[in-house]
Amino acid sequence: MKGACGIDIDTDKTYIAFAKKLRHELIFMEEAELEIPFSTENLPQFLKENSSSINQKICEKEKQLSLNIENVYINLPMIFSRKSEFSATIPLKKRKKITAADIIFAKKYLQDTHLDWDDFCIHNFVLNYEVEGKTYASIPTGIIAKKIKLNSCLVWVKDKFRKDTETVFASLDRNFAGFISPFASVVGNVFTHPKDMENSCAIIDIAYDRTCVLVFRDKRISYIKESDFGLKKIFDELEKKIILPAALAQEVFNRYISFKELSHLKEVSIKTGNNYINLSTQAANTFVKEYIKNELEAIITAAKEMLSPDASVYVCGRLNIKEGFCDFLKSFIAYNVKLGNVKEVASKSFGAVNYGMLRFLEEGSLREDSFLNRVINIYKEYF
Numbered sequence: 001m002k003g004a005c006g007i008d009i010d011t012d013k014t015y016i017a018f019a020k021k022l023r024h025e026l027i028f029m030e031e032a033e034l035e036i037p038f039s040t041e042n043l044p045q046f047l048k049e050n051s052s053s054i055n056q057k058i059c060e061k062e063k064q065l066s067l068n069i070e071n072v073y074i075n076l077p078m079i080f081s082r083k084s085e086f087s088a089t090i091p092l093k094k095r096k097k098i099t100a101a102d103i104i105f106a107k108k109y110l111q112d113t114h115l116d117w118d119d120f121c122i123h124n125f126v127l128n129y130e131v132e133g134k135t136y137a138s139i140p141t142g143i144i145a146k147k148i149k150l151n152s153c154l155v156w157v158k159d160k161f162r163k164d165t166e167t168v169f170a171s172l173d174r175n176f177a178g179f180i181s182p183f184a185s186v187v188g189n190v191f192t193h194p195k196d197m198e199n200s201c202a203i204i205d206i207a208y209d210r211t212c213v214l215v216f217r218d219k220r221i222s223y224i225k226e227s228d229f230g231l232k233k234i235f236d237e238l239e240k241k242i243i244l245p246a247a248l249a250q251e252v253f254n255r256y257i258s259f260k261e262l263s264h265l266k267e268v269s270i271k272t273g274n275n276y277i278n279l280s281t282q283a284a285n286t287f288v289k290e291y292i293k294n295e296l297e298a299i300i301t302a303a304k305e306m307l308s309p310d311a312s313v314y315v316c317g318r319l320n321i322k323e324g325f326c327d328f329l330k331s332f333i334a335y336n337v338k339l340g341n342v343k344e345v346a347s348k349s350f351g352a353v354n355y356g357m358l359r360f361l362e363e364g365s366l367r368e369d370s371f372l373n374r375v376i377n378i379y380k381e382y383f
Contacts, residue, residue: 003029003067004177005058006353008075008185009038009046011208011232016054017349018061018069026192026357028342028350029065032057043080044164055172071177072169073356075185075348076157081122083155083181086114095146098131102148103139110150120162122179123155124362127220137218155181180356183224185348186212188355189316189340200308202335204299205348206317208232213299215306223306229295231318237291242279244270256281257288259324292319293332300333307335316340318347 001020008015014036018029034057040046047054062069088110092102111121129136130149140148157179169176180188186205191197197219205212209230215223239249248270256279266281300313307313313335319325320339329337342350355361 001067003062003065003069004071004073004353004357005061005069006073006075006180006185006349006351006356007054008347008349008352009036009043009077010347012037013208013347014038014050014054015347015349016057016061017345017347017353018065018067019350019353020065020067021070021357026354028345028354029067030061031345031347031349032061033346043076044161044168047165047168051168051172055174058174070175071353071356072174073177073352074165074179075182075352076122076179077182080161081155081157081179081181083153085127085151085153086110087149087151088113089147089149091147092145095144098141098143098145098148100139100141103141106148106150107152110152111154114154115156118159119156120159121154121156122162123153123181123184125153125155125221126362127151127153137220178356180352182212182348183214183221184355184361185351186214186316187351187361188353188358189342189345189348189351190314191341191360192354192358193360198312200311201314202300202303202307202311203314203316203340204296206230206315206319207347208318211295211299211317213303215303217306223303225299225302227295227299229299233295234288234291238284238288241287242277242284244277252279252284253288257285257322259289259322259328261324289328296329297332300335310336312336312338314338314340316345316351321346 003018003020005019006017014034015031017031019026020029034053036050036053038046058069061067090106090109107124107126111124115121128151129140131140131143131145162179166176186203189205190203197216199218200216202213202215207230209228209232211227211229213223213225214221235246235250235253238253239246242249242252244252252270267278269276270279313333315329315337316339320343326337326339
């Protein structure tokens with residue numbers, strides 16, 4: 001069966017999501033984690049050094065899941081890319097109805113105008129179109145015009161960076177299908193098409209050492225912010241509260257912290273060096289939940305002005321896999337709380353492959369048109 005995978009390299013671990021392709025749909029199958037932390041500023045070098053372990057895991061899952069992995073996508077942290085907004089006015093050959101081909105040409109024209117020869121564009125998010133003095137949020141196909149103006153947000157890397165990464169996967173006989181920015185991967189963890197999105201919604205993605213918040217208005221990103229809250233901060237606070245070594249604080253969180261209601265008091269003995277301490281699991285749970293509640297309330301409050309009262313708030317990331325987490329969020333978030341597309345996904349790995357395959361924020365209806373519809377549109381243009 002044809003499949004694809006997405007790789008998310010978080011600070012403490014590396015995740016790989018596997019999915020199978022069914023026509024125009026991508027079905028999540030499994031997320032695997034590798035104890036490979038990211039500890040260098042050179043991503044291609046990191047991939048080269050760990051390519052054997054990554055490929056071994058892919059081969060293992062191909063066999064287990066009866067998959068043939070055709071494409072590999074990578075969630076690319078923003079520190080490795082550049083992002084900026086640009087505008088360009090593109091003249092058409094004559095006054096005519098704007099077609100999907102014109103939009104594709106205009107996007108390429110904008111990229112070529114503003115990026116250097118050795119840059120490689122990984123995303124071209126069109127913010128809006130201007131035609132005949134009017135502004136359009138969606139693709140203005142069918143409108144008669146002589147020129148079209150695009151306002152876009154471009155995300156790019158150096159072409160050598162891309163080629164070096166491509167070379168690593170080529171040596172494994174794998175097809176590197178591209179980088180996906182973390183914001184696009186976050187969206188890919190929740191949606192597969194703009195029609196699935198409410199007019200007003202937010203996505204909160206909790207990673208190891210940061211949390212990303214995206215707010216959508218009229219199905220377009222209107223607010224993006226990152227904070228340093230994440231799984232590591234929870235471990236740090238637990239370490240200070242109980243006075244434990246970092247590794248033990250993490251173990252306590254993994255083994256004893258639950259977002260379900262605890263039915264009874266329980267104490268456990270934890271060995272620290274030559275000593276033992278008694279830990280009340282209820283007290284630890286109360287402390288962790290209160291800390292997370294305060295942090296998330298602050299994050300949501302900062303974005304409150306951009307959200308309508310009936311907005312949905314989607315939460316995805318490292319805490320999703322904890323049982324009862326969604327119900328815990330509903331106890332204090334005054335919006336319609338939902339988890340991401342797949343509860344079993346702890347990283348942006350599935351979002352990377354899901355968005356990489358569909359790219360609905362960039363291509364939209366340019367991809368939706370069937371071959372027959374394109375032929376009909378061309379026919380209409382000439383007769």
